[in-house]
Amino acid sequence: MNLKPETYQRIDEVITHYPVKRSATLPLLHLIQEDVGHISEEAITWIAQKLELQPINVLEVVTFYPMFRRAPIGRRHIKVCRTLSCALSGGYKTCDTFEKEFCTHRGEISPDGEVTVEFVECLASCGTAPVVMIDEILHEKVDVTKAKQLSAQIKAEAAARK
Numbered sequence: 001m002n003l004k005p006e007t008y009q010r011i012d013e014v015i016t017h018y019p020v021k022r023s024a025t026l027p028l029l030h031l032i033q034e035d036v037g038h039i040s041e042e043a044i045t046w047i048a049q050k051l052e053l054q055p056i057n058v059l060e061v062v063t064f065y066p067m068f069r070r071a072p073i074g075r076r077h078i079k080v081c082r083t084l085s086c087a088l089s090g091g092y093k094t095c096d097t098f099e100k101e102f103c104t105h106r107g108e109i110s111p112d113g114e115v116t117v118e119f120v121e122c123l124a125s126c127g128t129a130p131v132v133m134i135d136e137i138l139h140e141k142v143d144v145t146k147a148k149q150l151s152a153q154i155k156a157e158a159a160a161r162k
């Protein structure tokens, strides 16, 4: 596995927190997804070896929890809530705006590799709908205008990296 050195350190440390190695399956999956963005076949096999399990034991956990991704995503992850309050407040238009801004479709990586836009279920901030999470940051009342502003900010940050 090609992980950051600090991820390897955290993995080794996390395993010591559990009396039974297999109990570390979930935290290891989170750490690897945090590092590389998704859970590959290689990651499943690697975790299984590390925790003295069969790959199927790890795969079962990956497929049970919807937060684990099996395929890569863009550099930034834009999650638009589509549950009732957000849907009624324009969440679908918000999502359309992000898709248009980055010339992409939901669930795909944008052509510049910068974003993946997805619908998610309630982000627990229904009173400030429509709500969007970009990476780990919650953005409230994201109407079309604000979605355009956030898109411009992401594009500016991408340009600054080049």
Ligand code: FES
Binding pocket: 081, 082, 083, 084, 085, 086, 087, 121, 122, 123, 124, 125, 126, 127, 129, 131
């Ligand atoms: S319905 Fe969108 S945050 Fe709850």
